[in-house]
Amino acid sequence: MPYLPVLVLLGALVLVAATAGIAAGSIRIPADQVWGILLHRLHPALAEPTWSPVRETIVIDVRLPRVLLCGVVGAGLAVCGMALQALVRNPLADPMLLGVSSGATVGAVLVVVFNLTLFGMFSLPLAAFCGALAALVAVYFLARSGGRMTTVRLVLAGVAMAEVLSAVASFLVVTSDDPHKTQAALRWMLGGLAGTTWTVVWIPAAAVLLGTAVLLGVCRPLNLLLAGEEAAAALGLDVHRFRAALFTLVALMIGTIVAVSGSIGFVGLIMPHVVRLLVGADHRRALPAAALLGAAFLITADLAARTLITPEEIPVGILTALVGGPFFLWLMRRKAAR
Template sequence: MAALLPARRPGLRYPIVIGLLLALLAGAVTAAIAAGSVPLPAGQVWAILLHNVHPALAEPTWTAARETIVMDVRLPRVLLAAVVGAGLAVCGMALQALVRNPLADPMLLGVSSGASVGAVSVLVFGLGFFGAFSLPIAAFVGALAALVAVYFLARQGGRMTTVRLVLAGVAMAEVLSAVASFLVVTSNDPHKTQAAVRWMLGGLAGTTWTMVWIPAVAVLVGTVVLLGVSRPLNLLLAGEEAAASLGLDVHRFRAALFVLVAMMIGTIVAVSGAIGFVGLVMPHVVRLMIGADHRRALPATALLGASFLILADLLARTLIAPEEIPVGILTALVGGPFFLWLMRRRSK
């Protein structure tokens, strides 16, 4: 539990940290939009963006093709990367408080695996009952079903302990991951199999504006709700008994927050696939900078998660261009060693 409550570093004040994170996010957005097969100057990128906000803000001196590249190809992908990164980081911080486990992330409770089973079923079997919304709906249903199953498996005698919750979540995640893999390997259509495998590895290729709005709304609403319950989340860090003694209905609060997290993760995973380590590492980095108070930590975590995934996606599409690396591979390669470094640093 000590890993959840690092002392605040006296040299880093909250407004400074937020200012630096906003600057990092602006730089990441600029770099991600400017880089590609057709490189664009940073000044021109912002001129195009400002011109589309209001024509009087910038005089058009660029070609229509360049504006199309910025507004219809790169900007939707960058915004989706920001939304997914922020959502995963915020969900990770919330789960770490809910289960009082510093290793908790969206993968821990089987939520991501449940969403994967739902989405892979749509991809492999060609289920399209709800048209373009079939994949997000299936992912959400899978995430919620997995979370409900974990919740009931962890309950004993009307109560749910953190240890039972984590064990049930890990077991459920392994079972559902095996189910998703089974669906992939038994598919007779190689094109559907390839699409499902690439989706399971995580990626943002082919992003359009229609893919951005649903997860953006889900992450925004979910983050606002989590900010509204920052005090109960802080109470949980002190322990269930202490939180209950201060008037918090721990079990009801935890159940409600689990449903909220499932909704967020389901919509996120539906558009990005399974991307690991963002929800695990980003909360720890923020706590090292400004402490564990969720009123301060949640906005900072969202900004850092957004910047991280934008930069990871930038590397994914430019590192071995014209080929593209699934961004989930890069987040694991970067997040794994970085988390080990954080663990060693905390132990010292």
């Protein structure tokens, strides 16, 4: 399939999903009015204001930051998933595989359960990021042996760390004596973007943009790794150093994302496979497509999470797991059949 039409189609899909995400809610706003408000805010001459100030506040301050953060998180997880599958040469790899998500979860649960508010509204994201970073460092050193880091040790260390940290987070939640704190911790562990404000959008957006730019700059080595470690080394790539650097970059991106969104699984597993079917395995073509598809997917999933059982909201991590679990099993059977 030609690359440019696919990219344009995915871009249009993001715009449609974003428009629907901003329009839907307890107060429904027509799509043309959504765009009118956005254009008017961009420049007053672009649209004549025919809406109430309340609607403009809903669009600009309530729904737009949430939709943008959904797009950022979805794009980041999809890009990280694609890079990770190349790094460990395993199509079943997922960003949550590294144990980074579980580390972030422990940090966030500590803040919620023990009511640690040293840094105000940034306490939870900061604790989640520190937990993710600690898990990254632990997995990195567990996976290294004799100055080398193999794929098998990396995966095993990540899975073991994820299990241990998940058990710690569950223990903290179960032993909490405040049901409200327990409920808040559980909702965060299941992933969600409720209550997003402009303040929390910029840091993950910057991390995803910079991280994706770096990954686009190392597309050739990523493509070489797909051919095998021996072939990549024969063509001059220092495989172990490159893998360690990219593993660190991917884990830092995931840590930043999870710090604001909670644990949202399977996006980084599903999107790379769909993108490879559409545009092939070349990372120069696949990474931008994965970012767009991941953004559209998570915006749509969040829209469903908000509207399926209104006025209640389903944690978006539950919906992505319901979609991703069967997809993962299908991939595993397909891989075994081959």
